[in-house]
Amino acid sequence: MIRIRPLFCINPSRALVSASRSGTRGYAISVQAPRKWPGKTEDRVFDERKTYLYNQFTSLLKRSTHEPLLFLRHKNFKVSGMIKLRREIAATSLPKKAHFSLMDAPPAAEELPQLTVIRSSIFGVALRHYAPIDESTTAQIAKLAGGGGLAVLSLPSLDPPALQAVLRALERSIPKKKSEEDKKGKDKGGDDHVPGRKAKRQKPILNPELVLLGAFIEGRVFGVENVVSVAKLPTLDTLRAQIVGLLSSPAVQLAAVLGEASGGKLARTLEGFKKGLEGDSPKADEVSTP
Structure with missing residues (x-):
């Protein structure tokens, strides 16, 4: 004769454990449209x-x-x-602070x-x-x-x-997984089995x-x-600063070149060219001698 255990006799703690374990189900995610059954026009109602x-x-x-x-x-x-x-x-x-106080508002x-x-x-x-x-x-x-x-x-x-x-x-x-050697070293007497005595049950880790x-x-x-x-x-602010620097660098270089070629530097450059040309030209007395 098969006896069915009533539901109220089940241990509540075991029922909670089984419910928590069964609640975490892992199925493949399906994104396909649901199957349409003939003669059924109403949508499915969920709890x-x-x-x-x-x-x-x-x-x-x-x-x-x-x-x-x-x-x-x-x-x-x-x-x-x-x-x-x-x-x-x-x-x-959380913000990194050396000391926290009760006045600090927790983040939202x-x-x-x-x-x-x-x-x-x-x-x-x-x-x-x-x-x-x-x-x-x-x-x-x-x-x-x-x-x-x-x-x-x-x-x-x-x-x-x-x-x-x-x-x-x-x-x-x-946590890091323990190797087999560490497990054997920790449980040295666990493998010793006494004949006629029931082996000790060990929970799987x-x-x-x-x-x-x-x-x-x-x-x-x-x-x-x-x-x-x-x-x-890097952060988004750093990336924005780098992009602005790359875009503005040609204009800065052009302004630097124009600044160097204008004003006193241009006058000194022409004066240097003039002295160089005068130094390379032959002297007047050397040209007049036969």
């Missing part, structure tokens, strides 16, 4: 949770015109690890990088319905971020030094992983190498 996520992802895409979006692949992250990651990312935008939420865990199926729908992005760009983003646990990191503005600081924070947040997939900056899709190249650029 409140899916509608909220759809509006959140649509707002995220709207801000991409002035806020760069970094696509990240996360795996084996616990809640504590995700909180630490968010703190490391937010610390990159819009001025800090925001990490959003993405549900890929609903993100694909928001990506398909977002009109300013064409089909080719939509397909590139879907191919870039498809499959696995996905997260999107939005930056307040395009600032290459700030982007470089965020990339360094992402590298610091991931899950190392968190975080991989940069690419970015969506000002309507263009960038790969990992291009994102690193953008992070190495």
Whole structure:
């Protein structure tokens, strides 16, 4: 006889753990139009949770015109690890001061990088319905971020030094993987098995992983190498100053040449030519002698 365990007998803590694990689903992002069934004229109705996520992802895409979006692949992250990651990312935008006081106003939420865990199926729908992005760009983003646990990191503005600081924070947040020799040295007596005694059960060690997939900056899709190249650029103010210097350098050089050729320098130049010609001409007595 098969007995079914009632739902109210399930441990609440286990139910919460299973719900949290099943909530992070990693499917490929589909940007294709939904299938139309014959005889069905009404649109599909979503629940409140899916509608909220759809509006959140649509707002995220709207801000991409002035806020760069970094696509990240996360795996084996616990809640504590995700909180630490968010703190490391937010610390990159805080002002560097020697001393802080209670009078210092905290920065607004819009001025800090925001990490959003993405549900890929609903993100694909928001990506398909977002009109300013064409089909080719939509397909590139879907191919870039498809499959696995996905997260999107939005930056307040395009600032290459700030982007470089965020990339360094992402590298610091991931602990280094231990080699097999270190594990064996730490667990020297773990492999000793006593006959007739049940082997001790060991939990598998899950190392968190975080991989940069690419970015969506000002309507263009960038790969990992291009994102690193953008992070190495100087600030926008420095780039503007360099462009102004390049445009104004020919005019400055022309003004310098005209300044050197005018006024006293021109008179001294002609006087030098005159003396040179007088020195090269033969003397009068030498010409008169037979």
